[in-house]
Amino acid sequence: MPTHLIIHGRVQGVFYRDWTVSTARRLGVSGWVRNLPDGTVEAHLEGSPDAVEAMIGKMRDGPPAARVERIERSEAKAQGAEGFKRR
Template sequence: MARICMHGYVRGHVQGVGFRQHTEEQAERLNLDGWVRNLPDGAVEVLFEGEEDAVNELAAWLEKGPERAKVTGLELEPQALQGVTGFVMRR
């Protein structure tokens, strides 16, 4: 199966609820590479790449996020592979 990459933004009540930590856990469980970070406007930015099925699974999870989050919008766009290794939380 092909490797693909997605980049995007998660909006809503997504900061202060462990969104980055849970995203990192999900990405690691799915063997994805990339990063996640909070933005000053209250959104969360994410980039992740890996096997297509795993990328699609994380994308579906991002639509709802962890229990305490309230996602009101998700914008994801395909990107060229970035060649990142591992998944990290950026500040």
């Protein structure tokens, strides 16, 4: 199921987006990730339910320098994403 996320915490300037891209590709998740002006990170995930859940679980920790406080999650419409990109 396509999923939209907003990640709050210390997630900009800590390699979070690049880490997300490499982790998603390794798990077979498609979509994108980008920084937002308010200091959060936004992501769109598509893939098998198991792969998406695994990705979200990993995103709760992120790379070593990140500190994720919370993740807002909502259902999203499929965008037909191919691969995973940083925006």
